[in-house]
Every structure is written in structure tokens, then in C-alpha cells.
Amino acid sequence: MNILFIHQNFPGQFKALAPALARQGHNVVAMTLQPTQTEIWQGVRIVPYTASRGSTPGVHPWISDFETKTIRAEACFRAALQLKASGFSPTVIVAHHGWGESLFLKEVWPAAKLGIYCEFYYLPQGTDTGFDPEFPSTDPTGDGCRLHLKNLNNLLHFAVADSGISPTHWQASTFPEPFRSKITVVHDGIDTNTVAPNPQVSLTLQNGSGTSLKLTRHDEVITFVNRNLEPSRGYHRFMRALPEILRRRPRATILIVGGDAVSYGSKPTGEETWKNLFINEVRPQISDQDWQRVRFLGHIPYQHFIPLLQISTVHVYLTYPFVLSWSLLEAMSAGCAVVASDTPPLHEAIQHNKTGLLVDFFNSTELAESVCGLLADPQKRAALGKNARAFAKAHYDLQRVCLPQQLAWVENLAHMTASH
Structure with missing residues (x-):
């Protein structure tokens, strides 16, 4: 099947998953904002693209984050239209949505199933915000408002994403219901054979x-x-x-x-x-x-x-x-x-x-x-x-534990697609 990865700094968290899917015989393409001279990486076709504009000087500080994500999402959307015009149509899209790029991809490929990498949901209490009293917020009364708007990217993705994957249970727990129930917890994986004790080191x-x-x-x-x-x-x-x-x-x-x-x-x-x-x-x-x-x-x-x-x-x-x-x-x-x-x-x-x-x-x-x-x-x-x-x-362990579970998660996305 055709599988599309979206990651601003590809491969990022998908450095094992994307090549593994390519080795299984799938047609794997990755879109990234990083310039690259490499057209094929470990069996994955790389499609770089660029944003056409920067952030607006003087924009309201509470919405500057979402404007930046919208700019990136539009850039990815325009590049996806070109990819579609070349004949590519993904069955599954796997995206790290944290920078916004995947927000409009269902507009390009409505039938594709979108799985997002759920790294963190911003909360006014209980996470990093306000944790360290040594570095108080410059606007403590407005932090909740700012974070609510910073989560716009998450909230809009919940409406279009079919499934999520998160590396730890605690990170997954920061996401609200009903989307929390759509998140599978699987870590990115550690190569424990390479990263192993060595008494002679x-x-x-x-x-x-x-x-x-x-x-x-x-x-x-x-x-x-x-x-x-x-x-x-x-x-x-x-x-x-x-x-x-x-x-x-x-x-x-x-x-x-x-x-x-x-x-x-x-x-x-x-x-x-x-x-x-x-x-x-x-x-x-x-x-x-x-x-x-x-x-x-x-x-x-x-x-x-x-x-x-x-x-x-x-x-x-x-x-x-x-x-x-x-x-x-x-x-x-x-x-x-x-x-x-x-x-x-x-x-x-x-x-x-x-x-x-x-x-x-x-x-x-x-x-x-x-x-x-x-x-x-x-x-x-x-x-x-x-x-x-x-x-x-x-x-x-990457090979024995995490990668098989990641592959199963992608297969589940594909089955969700086939059932419609």
C-alpha cells in the first residue's frame, strides 16, 4: 500500500518505522520541511517542501503559535496537491502533527486514514507550565488562555485524525477524551543490542x-x-x-x-x-x-x-x-x-x-x-x-517490542481504511 509520513525533521520518531514499512514492500513517501539532497533514504522517497511566508510581525502573542502552524500546514497542503497530481494517493498518513503540517491533508486525500504522533497536550496545571517557581510566567493570569489557543492545533487534528500513537502512558494521559481513547501507547524503541554495556569501553x-x-x-x-x-x-x-x-x-x-x-x-x-x-x-x-x-x-x-x-x-x-x-x-x-x-x-x-x-x-x-x-x-x-x-x-526494545507494535498500529489504520 501507499504510506505517507509527515515530519518537519524527518525521520525523527519514525526513523525505524518508515524504513521497516518500506522493507515490507510498501510504497513509502515522506514529506519534510528540511532541505535534503537525498531522494531515497532506506527505501523511503523523500519529498522536501518549503513555506512561502514567515510569521506576521506584531501578531497577537496568544495566536502567534497557531499562525506559524497554519503557515506550515498550508505549505504541506500545497506540496501534497502536487504529490497528488503526480499520481500518489496514500492509504495511510502517519504524521507528527506537533508543528501543524498535517492539518489540511484530509482536504487532499479524504479517503486516507490519518494517524498522528501524540507527543504532548498543553495543560495549565500538572505539566511543565508553572512547575518551576524559580521561573514564573510573565502573564500567569493569561497562561490558561494562551495554552488553550496553543492547543488549537491538537484540537483541530482530533477532528480529522483516525488514531493516535504516543510514546508513554503519561504523555498520552495529557490528551483529553474523547481522543485519548484513540491513542495507542507504543514507545519509539531503543536499539538495546547497540546500546548495551561494554566493560572494555x-x-x-x-x-x-x-x-x-x-x-x-x-x-x-x-x-x-x-x-x-x-x-x-x-x-x-x-x-x-x-x-x-x-x-x-x-x-x-x-x-x-x-x-x-x-x-x-x-x-x-x-x-x-x-x-x-x-x-x-x-x-x-x-x-x-x-x-x-x-x-x-x-x-x-x-x-x-x-x-x-x-x-x-x-x-x-x-x-x-x-x-x-x-x-x-x-x-x-x-x-x-x-x-x-x-x-x-x-x-x-x-x-x-x-x-x-x-x-x-x-x-x-x-x-x-x-x-x-x-x-x-x-x-x-x-x-x-x-x-x-x-x-x-x-x-x-526496538526490534522485539516496539517496532512490531508500531507496525501493527499502521496495519490497523489500513484495515480501518479498507472497512469503509
């Missing part, structure tokens, strides 16, 4: 002076990974735990992965990045000698990311009540001893004292205590890491 870091530092499993390494270093992923809480960790663990090396931009939430006021803002806050509490043990690695290629997890003695993962990061589950798959925030997204993966340790997100002293305690207890680290890997393999 080593990692070599280059110093600015031209010298290098080689780390192995015999070294004491604390890892912290974000796409970007920002409050929504607990960067500020981790940084505030560093002075105590460095003082108590004089042989520990701290490896911090993440960029300087903002993925979620707002930018800091002024010219400083979140990264530098909290470096400046804690640096006076850390000696020059200890600071040399803190390494900011920026964004690193995936082939270097896996050894980073494999070499980790203790891995720290913190987050607001928001989308659960792949990196947490990959750390579990690598057999890391994890210290994580006691926030709702973690509760599906981390059982306290079994698959990891949970700490109060806002308590950097407790975080430092838990990290240092694990560093001093190799038996407990080994037990947590073993349990974490077993849990990841049982619930998030």
Missing part, C-alpha cells in the same frame, strides 16, 4: 592544550545529557549540585552533553545563555583545580554518545513534567546507574531503588547526596544498572 577527550584524557570503566564518571542545557531538563539543579559532588568526590570527572540553545521553555533574559548563566552562578564555589574535571562536550555524534553512556559510573537525568527523553531510556539500556527526578514522566521507567534512584527535582542537596552515595557503592550501582537494562529490554 574507553573514551578519549581532547583538551584545549592539545593533550588528551582517556577514560575507562575504571574511572569515576558522572554523565548529564540534554539536547540543550536549560531549566526544563533540570540543568540548573544539576549545576547547583556540582560544588558538593566535586568536593566529596575528588576523582570524579563530570561529562555534560548539550547545546547552548533553547529546546523548551523561554530564553533567559539578557544576552547570557542558560548554560553560562548557571556556570557563572556556581563557579565561585568551585576551585580551579576541581573545575578542570568538568567537561562541557556540546552536541556529540551518536557514535560517541553510546560510549559516553557505557563509560558512565552514574548518569543523572532531570526533567519538568514533560516529554520523556530518549537519552534516559538509552542510559538504562546501557546499564547505567541512574539518578533521576521524581517527576511524573519518570515513573513509568524508574522504580526507586530498583531501576534507579528518584530525587526531589528541586533539592540539589539530595541530588548530590544520591550521586555521591551511588559512587561510593559499587554493588548498588551494579544492581541498579542490571535492573535498568533488563527493564529497557523488556519494555522498550
Whole structure:
């Protein structure tokens, strides 16, 4: 059958599903806003397109988000008309609708069944909004209004989508009925064969002076990974735990992965990045000698990311009540001893004292205590890491668990189409 994927940054969450469908013999096409020189990727035909305009300067701030999504949706709609004119007609459309692109595709192909990737529904209480009192809203009384309009894209998709898929039960739970009942919970999947413990692993870091530092499993390494270093992923809480960790663990090396931009939430006021803002806050509490043990690695290629997890003695993962990061589950798959925030997204993966340790997100002293305690207890680290890997393999393994369920979800969409 003909299957169409829609993702602004294809393949994104569909990096396993789309090629798997192509291998089954389906005609798979993907539309994306990302420019690409590749016409075929793992059996998937790539159709890039562009938006014809930008957002309106001075538009009301409550509707700026929806205007941007409408612009993207129109661009995808126009490109879809051209694709239809070339003779392509999908049986199933699978879309990450979060940026709006798939909103008008039923206008092009009314008979196609649309399945959407339900990543997050914005709520005024109980999720990321208002969670951290350190960063209060600039308009707390208007937040509910703004979020209601930010959900327009979700609400309009509910009217045209036939089914949804969500990576975790908690993320699915943010969506309201009646659409919540149409959402199947299946994680994107972790390649647990590739992301696995490796006792022989080593990692070599280059110093600015031209010298290098080689780390192995015999070294004491604390890892912290974000796409970007920002409050929504607990960067500020981790940084505030560093002075105590460095003082108590004089042989520990701290490896911090993440960029300087903002993925979620707002930018800091002024010219400083979140990264530098909290470096400046804690640096006076850390000696020059200890600071040399803190390494900011920026964004690193995936082939270097896996050894980073494999070499980790203790891995720290913190987050607001928001989308659960792949990196947490990959750390579990690598057999890391994890210290994580006691926030709702973690509760599906981390059982306290079994698959990891949970700490109060806002308590950097407790975080430092838990990290240092694990560093001093190799038996407990080994037990947590073993349990974490077993849990990841049982619930998030790509080939055995997640991909078969994803394929079944797509097949169900196809059967829904055939029944009409």
C-alpha cells in the first residue's frame, strides 16, 4: 500500500518505522520541511517542501503559535496537491502533527486514514507550565488562555485524525477524551543490542592544550545529557549540585552533553545563555583545580554518545513534567546507574531503588547526596544498572517490542481504511 509520513525533521520518531514499512514492500513517501539532497533514504522517497511566508510581525502573542502552524500546514497542503497530481494517493498518513503540517491533508486525500504522533497536550496545571517557581510566567493570569489557543492545533487534528500513537502512558494521559481513547501507547524503541554495556569501553577527550584524557570503566564518571542545557531538563539543579559532588568526590570527572540553545521553555533574559548563566552562578564555589574535571562536550555524534553512556559510573537525568527523553531510556539500556527526578514522566521507567534512584527535582542537596552515595557503592550501582537494562529490554526494545507494535498500529489504520 501507499504510506505517507509527515515530519518537519524527518525521520525523527519514525526513523525505524518508515524504513521497516518500506522493507515490507510498501510504497513509502515522506514529506519534510528540511532541505535534503537525498531522494531515497532506506527505501523511503523523500519529498522536501518549503513555506512561502514567515510569521506576521506584531501578531497577537496568544495566536502567534497557531499562525506559524497554519503557515506550515498550508505549505504541506500545497506540496501534497502536487504529490497528488503526480499520481500518489496514500492509504495511510502517519504524521507528527506537533508543528501543524498535517492539518489540511484530509482536504487532499479524504479517503486516507490519518494517524498522528501524540507527543504532548498543553495543560495549565500538572505539566511543565508553572512547575518551576524559580521561573514564573510573565502573564500567569493569561497562561490558561494562551495554552488553550496553543492547543488549537491538537484540537483541530482530533477532528480529522483516525488514531493516535504516543510514546508513554503519561504523555498520552495529557490528551483529553474523547481522543485519548484513540491513542495507542507504543514507545519509539531503543536499539538495546547497540546500546548495551561494554566493560572494555574507553573514551578519549581532547583538551584545549592539545593533550588528551582517556577514560575507562575504571574511572569515576558522572554523565548529564540534554539536547540543550536549560531549566526544563533540570540543568540548573544539576549545576547547583556540582560544588558538593566535586568536593566529596575528588576523582570524579563530570561529562555534560548539550547545546547552548533553547529546546523548551523561554530564553533567559539578557544576552547570557542558560548554560553560562548557571556556570557563572556556581563557579565561585568551585576551585580551579576541581573545575578542570568538568567537561562541557556540546552536541556529540551518536557514535560517541553510546560510549559516553557505557563509560558512565552514574548518569543523572532531570526533567519538568514533560516529554520523556530518549537519552534516559538509552542510559538504562546501557546499564547505567541512574539518578533521576521524581517527576511524573519518570515513573513509568524508574522504580526507586530498583531501576534507579528518584530525587526531589528541586533539592540539589539530595541530588548530590544520591550521586555521591551511588559512587561510593559499587554493588548498588551494579544492581541498579542490571535492573535498568533488563527493564529497557523488556519494555522498550526496538526490534522485539516496539517496532512490531508500531507496525501493527499502521496495519490497523489500513484495515480501518479498507472497512469503509
